[in-house]
Amino acid sequence: xxxxxxxxxxxxxxxxxxxxxxxxxxxxxxxxxxxxxxxxxxxxxxxxxxxxxxxxxxxxxxxxxxxxxxxxxxxxxxxxxxxxxxxxxxxxxxxxxxxxxxxxxxxxxxxxxxxxxxxxxxxxxxxxxxxxxxxxxxxxxxxxxxxxxxxxxxxxxxxxxxxxxxxxxxxxxxxxxxxxxxxxxxxxxxxxxxxxxxxxxxxxxxxxxxxxxxxxxxxxxxxxxxxxxxxxxxxxxxxxxxxxxxxxxxxxxxxxxxxxxxxxxxxxxxxxxxxxxxxxxxxxxxxxxxxxxxxxxxxxxxxxxxxxxxxxxxxxxxxxxxxxxxxxxxxxxxxxxxxxxxxx
Amino acid sequence: xxxxxxxxxxxxxxxxxxxxxxxxxxxxxxxxxxxxxxxxxxxxxxxxxxxxxxxxxxxxxxxxxxxxxxxxxxxxxxxxxxxxxxxxxxxxxxxxxxxxxxxxxxxxxxxxxxxxxxxxxxxxxxxxxxxxxxxxxxxxxxxxxxxxxxxxxxxxxxxxxxxxxxxxxxxxxxxxxxxxxxxxxxxxxxxxxxxxxxxxxxxxxxxxxxxxxxxxxxxxxxxxxxxxxxxxxxxxxxxxxxxxxxxxxx
Numbered sequence: 159x160x161x162x163x164x165x166x167x168x169x170x171x172x173x174x175x176x177x178x179x180x181x182x183x184x185x186x187x188x189x190x191x192x193x194x195x196x197x198x199x200x201x202x203x204x205x206x207x208x209x210x211x212x213x214x215x216x217x218x219x220x221x222x223x224x225x226x227x228x229x230x231x232x233x234x235x236x237x238x239x240x241x242x243x244x245x246x247x248x249x250x251x252x253x254x255x256x257x258x259x260x261x262x263x264x265x266x267x268x269x270x271x272x273x274x275x276x277x278x279x280x281x282x283x284x285x286x287x288x289x290x291x292x293x294x295x296x297x298x299x300x301x302x303x304x305x306x307x308x309x310x311x312x313x314x315x316x317x318x319x320x321x322x323x324x325x326x327x328x329x330x331x332x333x334x335x336x337x338x339x340x341x342x343x344x345x346x347x348x349x350x351x352x353x354x355x356x357x358x359x360x361x362x363x364x365x366x367x368x369x370x371x372x373x374x375x376x377x378x379x380x381x382x383x384x385x386x387x388x389x390x391x392x393x394x395x396x397x398x399x400x401x402x403x404x405x406x407x408x409x410x411x412x413x414x415x416x417x418x419x420x421x422x423x424x425x426x427x428x429x430x431x432x433x434x435x436x437x438x439x440x441x442x443x444x445x446x447x448x449x450x451x452x453x454x455x456x457x458x459x460x461x462x463x464x465x466x467x468x469x470x471x472x473x474x475x476x477x478x479x480x481x482x483x484x485x486x487x488x489x490x491x492x493x494x495x496x497x498x499x500x501x502x
Numbered sequence: 503x504x505x506x507x508x509x510x511x512x513x514x515x516x517x518x519x520x521x522x523x524x525x526x527x528x529x530x531x532x533x534x535x536x537x538x539x540x541x542x543x544x545x546x547x548x549x550x551x552x553x554x555x556x557x558x559x560x561x562x563x564x565x566x567x568x569x570x571x572x573x574x575x576x577x578x579x580x581x582x583x584x585x586x587x588x589x590x591x592x593x594x595x596x597x598x599x600x601x602x603x604x605x606x607x608x609x610x611x612x613x614x615x616x617x618x619x620x621x622x623x624x625x626x627x628x629x630x631x632x633x634x635x636x637x638x639x640x641x642x643x644x645x646x647x648x649x650x651x652x653x654x655x656x657x658x659x660x661x662x663x664x665x666x667x668x669x670x671x672x673x674x675x676x677x678x679x680x681x682x683x684x685x686x687x688x689x690x691x692x693x694x695x696x697x698x699x700x701x702x703x704x705x706x707x708x709x710x711x712x713x714x715x716x717x718x719x720x721x722x723x724x725x726x727x728x729x730x731x732x733x734x735x736x737x738x739x740x741x742x743x744x745x746x747x748x749x750x751x752x
Contacts, residue, residue, distance in 0.1 A: 189674070189676050190676030190680070190681060191676065191680060191681060192680060193676040193677070193680065195674045212674075213671070213674045213675075213676070214671070214672075214674050218674075223672040223673075224672075392718045392719070393718070393719050393722055394716065394719055395665070395667075395688050395716045395719040395720065395723065396664070396665070396712075396714065396716060396719075397664075397665045397667035397668065397687075397688050398664060398665070398667065398668040398671070399667055399668075399671055402668065402671040402672060403671060416651055416655070418529065418532035418533065418535070418536065418647065418651065419532070419535075420536065420651065420654065420655065428672075429672060431664070431668065434663075434664040434668065435663045435664055435712065435713065435714055436662075436663050436664070450716065450719075483671075483677070485667070485677075485679065485688055485723045485726070486719045486722045486723055486726070487722060487726050
């Protein structure tokens, strides 16, 4: 039997208090009207338990927006790699973002292994949080099969009426149970209540687009000359919002910076975006994807086709961030449906 | 190796960018280890006597006399760095170009208008060749230092050609549009680390527009957030007018 524990809701504040005394804890915190961001917390009042996906996904802890990879000294002719990491507990990760982290894990563990990523990942504990209902109309987590947990966490919280039922998935997760000392064994009633939540979710979550999961890749593979991309060409701003907020976009640029002594310096990597004007520009000024429509098509192919070929996994988690953040109303569900309509 | 002689000059501007340099704090000490400042009106009374290697120029070109002066500076300097919006894109002085020249002259100087020589506002590169640009009103200090390091090493400095939104998202700010506020971030070139939005203000477009600002798409954005076109036009007007000539007198 799976290992389930119970945390009474009244004990939740104490749980966060005890956990944050021992660990750096980050959790979704409200940022303005309808925005949330993973932020360090030390009290449960700060945490938004009902939140729509944060502005940036938790990937910012696995591959920060900007991180140092190496440092050098010109006069001494030295070049040393740098590993930056910190111990961290991420609380309240929705299942879509768990899927996103799993995608990144696959990419960065591929040859050659990305040591900087792995050093961080190995020190991060993840506490998942089940969505009992849709966050909003932008989500398409059902069709991407990430509306329920598929592993990738140490502990996983599902909200019941009076308590949270917690699945313990790893030894590190068990460590948190022991450290906080607030958890009880789950009874058969709790397990039954959990099954009720899952059954209710089956009724709530329905395929959000007119295409079946399995038909997505073939559909995108046929779409190269589609009118849909011409339409996006006219509508896209190239602001890069869609890729920067995406939980599975991992493109980065590497830059060598120098200190004011003009002798020592460091190599950094920072997030880059295929939507940026210069992304595919090469020496001589030629750009392989000059048109915004081409860049949008590339973004979609990097979610629904190329990674399926290479890793047998879609790199869209259905979190809806790209559509939610798009200034120009470009909507993933609408794009998929438009392609499906063309195919019919 | 002797330190390069660096002279700071100003044209039509508020001299606020000079203040930013003078205000570098600790970094200023490191900067002064690399360069020999030979002229800088705001912080010293010595003059360069027209002997300098690098000219760092603030302000826009607004008179015929300015043209002569900047040409002379260009002929003397091996490297010319334009810094601050006034110098790099014309900046707020460009608003003058909204009006016929004679009319605006009279408006400002009234009966003494004839004593003043004035031309349509120009950015420095519209008159002489500029080697490096540090955009912004005022300049973003870390970027100025990056440009200086590039100049001292003879390397090009690449101003980002993507929008402020990119940096703003990386800083995880709540979008101004979601707060119901118009912001020029989507069309303004980055490089300032979304400085204003990080501090609760909007982007005023002081760094100039990206090369490909996607006009059609902008209209969709205005439509989505129900923003009248004029609001955006007025905001763009504030910094981005120097590219245009003054209208003819009617």
